[in-house]
Amino acid sequence: MAQPTLSQVHIDSALTNASTAYQQSQDQFIATKVFPVVPVEKQSGKVFTYTKNDWFRDEAKVRADATESAGSGYGITTASYSADVFALHKDIGEQARANADPGIDLERDATRFITQRMLLRMEIQWVTDLFTTGVWANDVTPSTLWSDQTGSDPINDMETAKETILSTTGQEANTLVLGYQVYRQLKNNPDIIDRIKYTNSVDGRTVTPELLAAMFDVERVFVAKAIKATNVEGETAAYSFVHGKHALLLHVPDNPSLLTPSSGYTLVWRGVDYGMGQNNIGIKRMDVPLTNAIRVEGQIAFDFKVLGTDLGYFFNSAVA
Secondary structure, three states: OOOOOHHHHOOOOOOOOOOOOOOOOHHHOOOOOOOOEEEEOOOEEEEEEEOHHHHOOOOOOOOOOOOOOOOOOOOEEEEEEEOEEEEEEEEEEHHHHHHOOOOOOHHHHHHHHHHHHHHHHHHHHHHHHOOOOOOOOEEEOOOOOOOOOOOOOHHHHHHHHHHHHHHHHOOOOOEEEEEHHHHHHHOOOHHHHHHHHOOOOOOOOOOOHHHHHHHHOOOEEEEEOOEEEOOOOOOOOOEEEOOOOOEEEEOOOOOOOOOOOOOEEEEEEHHHOOOOOOOOOEEEEEEEHHHOEEEEEEEEEEEEEEOOHHHEEEEOOOOO
16 A cells, blocks of 8 residues: 655754754864953054063162152053954855745854854964963973873962062062863862862862862963864864964963053954944944955954063973
């Protein structure tokens, strides 16, 4: 007896309530979290820098009656900044828009795609400008790499770094940035596990960034988890962590302000936000009549400006 087949009674169609795309969580990007963000009205400008040594010399003297007091002073220089503009767009053709199934929102997807790529560009630039050798006054490779779980001493290495910053600047390091591969080794280090297990009464299952911050006596620990594709389009796909096997200890204030020491600022130019009032990524939708397309464009302008090289301590290649 003839019966309808499955293919006759059901036509495959796209789901409208589920799809998959490899978006990285914004929590994995740390470029805008480390330095205080300073919105600027002009693309380039200068930042006043006071001469450090002038504020530490002891020049007060005993004053005899009816005589002048001892005199002193301080110098001021300027550091220039320039916020480069980075931009990227995604075009959506008229035919694609007309034929898109209900499960696809091409403009929404393009907006998320461009936003993700802007965040990645900013993260990669942060590494290029800050998370590398030749930037900070203190630039070392641990004598025993932290991946040596029995011979290394990351706790003492960190104490040395903190003492170095304090003894030359009068400021305490309060922020630690770890590449994911460094964090992986630290949270399995026997000395760290042994130190934490006596102080962690809430959760003894794993070492967390918060527990590392408490143990190293810093306010915050950022674990950099962003990844990037290292191939060009059309080549075999290849991926790597953006930040590499490094660590960076810094002093940064909670907020930008006058006469406040900081290892650096993130200067973000407001002129590229398309009037959205944002301090970071501007997203704009525009028509492209020549190709009958809609363009979703994103742009951002920023400068990761180092202002105190002695307020940073970089551990280069801290693990194997």
